[in-house]
Amino acid sequence: MKKEVPLAITFISGFLLIVALFIPHEPFGSLQERFNDWYIIVSGFTLILGVDSLILYHWRKIKRKEKEAPYSIILISTFVIVLAWGIYSGVKYGNPFAPASSFLRYFYTYMFVPLQATMFSLLAFFIASAAYRAFRARGLNATLLLISAGIVMLGRVPKGEEAAPYFIGITLILLAIVSVLEGVSRVEVYEKIIFFGLAVVSIIAIFPAAWFLKFNLPRLADWVMNVPQLGAKRGLFIGIWLGAIAMAIRIILGIERTYLK
Amino acid sequence: MIDTIFLWIAAGLTLAIFSFLYKDNPFYKVAEHIYVGSAASFWFLYLWFFDVEPKILGPFKEVFHAYGFWGMWAHFGATQWILFIPIFLSICMLLRFIPPVAWLSRWAIAFTVGMAAGLGITGALQGYIVPQTQATLLPVWSGDLLTSFNNIIIIVATLTTLVYFFFSREHKGIIGGFAKIGITFIMIAFGASFGYTVMARISLLIGRIHFLIFEWLGSLF
Amino acid sequence: MREFFERISKIDRRIIYLLVFIGVTIPLLTRKGFEFKPLQEVETAYNFIESLPEGSNVLVSIDYDAASMPELQPLLEVMLRHLFRRNLKVIMLGHWPLGLPLGQIALEKIAKEMGRKYGEDYVFLGYRPGIAAVILNIGKEIRGVFDVDYRGIYLDSLPIMRNVHNYSDIALLIGFEAGSVGDFWVQFAQARFNQKIILTSTAVVTPDLYPYYQAKQIVGLIGGLRGAADYEILVKKKGFAYAGMTAQTIIHIIIVALILIGNIGYLAMRRVR
Missing domain, CATH: 1.10.287 (Helix Hairpins)
Known part of the structure; x- marks a missing residue:
């Protein structure tokens, strides 16, 4: 009872949808519609799963009088106040999210939105700092990632093409210096030739590269997005979806049962 | 007047969260806990006003008003009776909170998992894998050099990325070569995604600073 | 050294x-602005909206919340203004509960500004759980999912909804996406019912949506603040996004x-x- 019924429910619901895709006629079409309707109702209840453990966690903190307990009091009282306010507005205006509702007008607009928006805007600072710290040209692949990121970052903003020539210039001069230093430290003649050659090529390339980027950077960014990036993303997502399908089949057939634990 | 007070509250909460950039502090913690507490209560409001009220109670409203609670049962049609199946499953979901019968919640979870699996399979197959594979069948020679070149790159990028994805263990021989080309394209794609992610994050900050300067400070002058 | x-x-x-x-x-x-040219994928989206016959129904889906508000909210307002100016009808719903009111606030604001009437020129349906199931069932009959609007008013008593039953009555779907709901719209509404879709997305998810655009599963793609700024240029009303691009x-x-x-x-x- 505790295992068989859930497995049967999973099998029937999942299998029905697959059958309905290939045979959309009666009775599968309307059965699918019916099941979807039930799913809409039942899955709403998953929204509040997790809220209980959140509240319980903070309740325990308060009871044990932990150091952080005052914050837990704030959390639980906000929860209660907001819920009460929402219900009050819901009864008064038909829905707490009606345009005239005080809940929407004051709580949502002036408290919830600024909190959520600011919380996520912190990421702007973190990503700048992380880019500086972690983005190192450690090998060919890392360098490719850097170049592609640079093209997109500068190619997708106005006037990025004005700045790009300086960046490519500095990068190539840097490459030349590194190559010369590397060449000096090598013993074999052919190695010296390769590295000095690379240095010469970098210096010669500065002006053509700068010129190319100045006039073509937005188009280059377009090309990166629409051609190699697109192909790779397509391959990745086909792979991901194939994996998801395999997983879903295992679930429907009852091979994968971790969700029953 | 009330609007002005709430505008200041909004600005205060914004600054409280920004204060985290200096270091973790009580102001930030207070704002964070208000955020989490209110988000939690939102889910209840949504469940009630956009699910329980219209989908569960809605279909009973008319009979209930006409015949009252005790009289309505005799006047239920098929629509109402069949609704007891999802209502039962929804109640099962809530039984999670009552330990002796908590196992019944598995019935509801099994239903949502089965539906999600079925929807996932059909959507991915019909909506992604088939049309995206079709869109990759591009002409290798289209009559113009650049388009043909781009077509070839798209085909190669898609195929080699897939090879990398599925043969990640053994990278030897021809397959290994393909996988190496695949990782190159993946790096280009990740770079592009990173560039766009930077754009997204900065936009969020632009929004907040715009609020502080023009809406909050702007209201003073 | x-x-x-x-x-x-x-x-x-x-x-x-x-x-x-x-x-x-x-x-x-x-407040200095730089000049730039709109991206091609944004221009096709704009042109598609321009080509719709007056009075067509446009379904707008709010699938983001305040965490990505600066990218999508100004664009939503600009697009709503464009839709109303072209005398198109707006039916709004959403799959991200926490952000849903943002859509409604913008809709009410622009409707008031343009003098449009609730129930005739626009309607706000609200939210139902279960993303893919909602999208699939709208393909059969929208009343099966939303028999009432967000205030509990029956759809049949709203003039705008009288002739709207499923995707064949909806000329265009515009999804405002901060996550994976856009994939669901494409995989169910487009793949199964051939719904025309424009996706407008946060920059984080935009690169993942390019394959849909190339495969012609969507008719336009407006990504991030840049896409929003492009759209502002196209409708000749430079605003927040354009200013933000500097x-x-x-x-x-x-x-x-x-x-x-x-x-x-x-x-x-x-x-x-």
């Missing part, structure tokens, strides 16, 4: 934070410069070792 390289490879994070803050604030204060340019240059400086420090330190 060595100290210099060590220093530039270890700039304090608070200095970087300050740089980012200044880089955003100053361009916003100066700050965006400055910060991107700062970040690329920081990456370059970090790498100079890294390469130099590696040689020393």
